[in-house]
Amino acid sequence: MSIKKYHIRIFVKENYLIGSKMNLKKRHIILPLTLLLTNCIIVSARAELSLGTGIIALNTPYKDYDMQTTPFPVINYKGDNFWINGLGAGYYLFNDATDKLSIIGYYDPTQFKHDDSDSREMRRLLTRKGTMMAGLSYVHKTRYGSLRAALAGDVLDNSDGMVVDMAWLYRYENGSFTITPAIGFKWNSDNQNDYYYGVSKYESKRSGIKTYTPDASINPYAELSVSYEFLSNWNIYGVGRWTRLSDEITDSPMVEDSWDSILSMGITYTF
Template sequence: MNIKAVGIILSVSLCSSAPIMAADLSLGLMGGTNSSPYKGVDSKGFVMPLISADSQYLYLHTTQGGIHLYRPNQQFQINLFAEYSGTEFKPHDSDNHQMRLLDHRKPSVYSGLGITFNTGAGRMQASVMYDVFSHSNGWISKIGYAYPIQQGALTLIPSLSVQYNSKHQNQYYYGISSGEATRSGLSSYQADGGLFPTIGLTARYHITQNWIAQLNGQYTFYNNDITDSPMVDSDYALSASAGIMYHF
């Protein structure tokens, strides 16, 4: 997890300090592990701040910050946002000698529009975003659904989302150019755009009125546009994390 990039989003979102400082605010710390679909790359641990701040005009949720363009009530909102994506391939992280001869695929920040609709039947979200650093020149769209289940101090939030990566997005992170193929001995690969789903579960427990413990787990299923790449040796990715935060 790139803490520097998270800091960039934090700085941008806090540029109008008065509105955000009046927000509903929670701060904490989270640690966890992410598996990698890349050949020869082991799971990686991370530690990062947990931040949740929401005001009339601005918001910040750890890796995503933005502006409420339209929010007539707590049930519906349209946001302009910037979001950090930690998808990355570092050649030296792989223990496969051919993979170590490929180019670095960098993480990036994406900007776009998002819609959130909260009802008694759950929370629905949709977004579309573009790579503002132009590493991939690609774009991503997502739709998701989550249903909070509260039992006393414990809240369980199962979720399901589907993400679409554009052709350029998949090509940057999973394609292999002819030059890389010649250098590494891996077959060249031209990726197409495609859909893949993620299921998740979040558990939040109020230790006290202000202290909250949180557990998160996600399982992502990759489609053939990704798994057919010679760079990839897994058709899924797992993510798990635990954290604690204080609600002011």
Template sequence: MKILTSKLLNTAALTLSFGVLTLASAQAETAPTVSTSENEKLGVQLGVNLRWNNSAYDLDDNDVSVLPSIFFDNGKYYARGNQIGTYLVNDGSNEVLAFVQPGGPSFDPDDAKGDLAQLDERKWSGLVGASYMRTTPIGGFKAQLSTDVAGRSDGTVARLSYLAKLTPGKWTIYPSAGLEWVDSNYNEYYYGISQKEADKTSLDRYKPDSSISPYISVNGTYAINKDWDLFLGQSVNFLADEQRDSPMVDSRVDYKTTLGVLYQF
């Protein structure tokens, strides 16, 4: 086992597809390290991944999608899956980022049944945020804050995370765990039932407060050769009571599984 070094921490990100994560999401915290050897002068990884999302929403079908991935990091600007940003501070022990990314779950009433099929669609939001990470001998500790600027939820999301790195053989594994706080605007958009929706269904109006919930993720890459990497990811988000009590939800857990390949240029 190796403790995550500052250089490798600076290239970690959790989200590895166009969409969240939940985290997620979701949220970019661990990712493959982009090589910049002589044979890979561009320092870019491009790939494709298959993502299976078992949503906590009460839907008939799980969401399966094939999505592109890109990773680039030149020490000043970066692209990590669905997050694009810039380094404001990057001194080896302290990292401050500014970023944009999509965020939040999605609810398609066409995939629902009964009264839920008459609800309005919930779409991903466009998030703008900043994060601070402190690298220590026992891993990385990260605080992140973002807010919706797409005018959908107008919500705010905050995360506290711990990140580490393991390197067994050709594997590079990034475990992460933390807590996520979301405000009432976020919960009302993604889990609330408006009065308009209640009037046209048999559902009661539901207006949730802000909430705090835990999440964990494990992402790993396997070096097939000097050009190709295999990626596996698993994220698990545990819904808070304010979210679980929504008539739209039938599970306490929302999890995503990702399988993909990356080519290094």
């Protein structure tokens, strides 16, 4: 197995959850992906594998809602046909030095736990869960940077929404230090926004918060990834994304901030 460095970049919004009470439909989606992942790790002799631990800090725009932090195991894998990157995984449909097209699956950690709110009214709203997303991703590399694009939809029937994420990245390396700034935007479908920021008539009656049904939105963001390799095989990293929320989201009575952010950091060992 190669001992080349493969530093992790976490793309806001990903991990894997397989609950004991998951229904049969969901297991039909998750279990084949798990078997494919296991098979690819075993058979690919030229793969690069990094393992470690990390933490995600999610700062959502909900009213009277504290930052949520979650520790998680880091698995970073790169093979000829299959990859894992932070909280997501993919299978290459096309892969060369310039262009990469993948089928992807990732966990979107966006969520609202009503019990975590300090607002009496917000506590009477329903919980919004994180969800598993699946779709396609495309990366085009040039000497001036890379275009990254993804189209994905909810496969766990939580939001039934879709998202499009597109960004331009520039990677700079100086010895063991790597920094990658990016600018981009994320489009949320109306279903996606309605699940996370809408207020139904039922919730309005329970909480006294006015009803709200948002449309689709476009949300620009800035992203920064940094990593540092030390002792040959160890790597520490940090990834942050800051998103300017559109009026469709900030007009929600659930929301009090015009920005949300996510920060991930951790340490990995490359085998």
